[in-house]
Amino acid sequence: MTKTILRALAGETLPTPPIWMMRQAGRYLPEYKATRAQAGDFLSLCYNPDLAAEVTLQPIRRYGFDAAILFADILLLPQALGADLWFVTGEGPRLSTITTPSELDALKPLSAIDETLSPIYETVRILAQELPAETTLIGFAGAPWTVATYMIAGQGTPDQGPAHALKAENRAVFQALIDRITEGTIHYLSRQIAAGAEVVKIFDSWAGSLQGDDFHDFAIAPTARIVAALKAKHPDTPIIAFPRGAGERYTGLHAQTGADCIALDDGVTAEWAAAHVQTAGCVQGNLKSSHMVTGGADLVGETKRICAAFANGPHIFNLGHGITPDADPKNVALMIETIRNG
Numbered sequence: 144m145t146k147t148i149l150r151a152l153a154g155e156t157l158p159t160p161p162i163w164m165m166r167q168a169g170r171y172l173p174e175y176k177a178t179r180a181q182a183g184d185f186l187s188l189c190y191n192p193d194l195a196a197e198v199t200l201q202p203i204r205r206y207g208f209d210a211a212i213l214f215a216d217i218l219l220l221p222q223a224l225g226a227d228l229w230f231v232t233g234e235g236p237r238l239s240t241i242t243t244p245s246e247l248d249a250l251k252p253l254s255a256i257d258e259t260l261s262p263i264y265e266t267v268r269i270l271a272q273e274l275p276a277e278t279t280l281i282g283f284a285g286a287p288w289t290v291a292t293y294m295i296a297g298q299g300t301p302d303q304g305p306a307h308a309l310k311a312e313n314r315a316v317f318q319a320l321i322d323r324i325t326e327g328t329i330h331y332l333s334r335q336i337a338a339g340a341e342v343v344k345i346f347d348s349w350a351g352s353l354q355g356d357d358f359h360d361f362a363i364a365p366t367a368r369i370v371a372a373l374k375a376k377h378p379d380t381p382i383i384a385f386p387r388g389a390g391e392r393y394t395g396l397h398a399q400t401g402a403d404c405i406a407l408d409d410g411v412t413a414e415w416a417a418a419h420v421q422t423a424g425c426v427q428g429n430l431k432s433s434h435m436v437t438g439g440a441d442l443v444g445e446t447k448r449i450c451a452a453f454a455n456g457p458h459i460f461n462l463g464h465g466i467t468p469d470a471d472p473k474n475v476a477l478m479i480e481t482i483r484n485g
């Protein structure tokens with residue numbers, strides 16, 4: 144029987160939506176923290192196929208989610224392209240910056256990126272073997288704009304200011320960087336699919352800061368290019384696009400990107416999205432992740448409201464963004480129980 148997530152992605156309305164959760168393998172789980180300590184640090188965990196597969200499987204064992212997402216990070220591609228990457232505890236990622244033509248020229252060619260990324264494909268192969276028969280394996284990458292914001296600033300930024308500045312001051316370098324990341328992403332996702340990923344997701348966490356034509360040029364167009372290239376090579380692999388913060392621009396994105404599913408953040412209501420986005424295809428989302436911290440009647444009520452709003456079309460239940468380290472694992476169980484058993 145076809146797996147539930149693949150059925151929803153093919154456009155089927157299911158009586159109970161399939162469920163997974165962004166950052167489902169993460170610091171809210173004691174078993175994740177133990178394996179991460181064993182690996183030494185976050186990047187060593189990403190590049191250790193046995194341990195990365197182990198943390199991917201942990202939330203499947205604990206909760207029986209309908210999908211597992213490969214354990215890796217969107218910033219491994221810039222590292223494979225030649226950027227230095229490290230994580231500062233309690234602060235987040237740091238990268239060497241790419242803002243000049245010579246820095247751009249010094250990036251590695253596509254033919255060299257698998258020297259860094261091959262352990263990730265090995266993790267995918269292990270997971271394709273070890274996952275339960277009913278669980279779907281999701282691969283992923285960052286969208287070019289979001290990845291570029293980190294490569295240009297060298298870290299996370301509240302308003303993506305450095306990337307907007309480069310876009311305004313040196314459009315040619317900025318566009319060339321977007322193109323390099325786009326090509327790298329097509330290669331990287333294609334290899335994940337070849338290794339056994341059944342669905343891929345493109346994370347555009349900072350799409351919402353693109354205004355006017357920039358939203359089309361740097362959120363929609365690169366994603367559409369990735370989707371078209373992947374569909375040409377792997378026509379049967381569904382693609383989820385997550386342009387976080389798109390707001391009313393979520394309308395029309397199935398057609399504009401070619402993605403099979405649009406993932407919604409919690410900035411739009413499920414009722415609005417059912418009327419304006421789900422009419423064009425499968426949607427994923429969009430419970431506020433803070434409910435995983437606070438739990439209780441609000442969590443149950445909001446979960447039921449989202450299920451009811453999306454009940455008449457294809458829907459994959461998820462949060463609007465990743466679960467946070469302060470979440471209570473019991474609240475995840477309560478969310479799943481509410482979806483599956485009312």
Ligand code: CP3
Nearest residue numbers: 165166167168169185212213214215216217235346348465
């Ligand atoms: O969802 C999953 O469980 C799969 C694995 C995954 C991670 N990162 C693991 C991770 C995925 C899909 C990502 C995507 C990612 N990474 C995004 C896009 C999604 C989003 O959250 O908006 C972004 C912007 C990144 C970059 C990144 N990685 C940041 C900004 C940080 C630091 C913030 C933080 O939460 O600490 C990371 C680290 C990271 N990536 C962790 C995990 C589990 C925490 C690392 C740790 O264990 O210390």
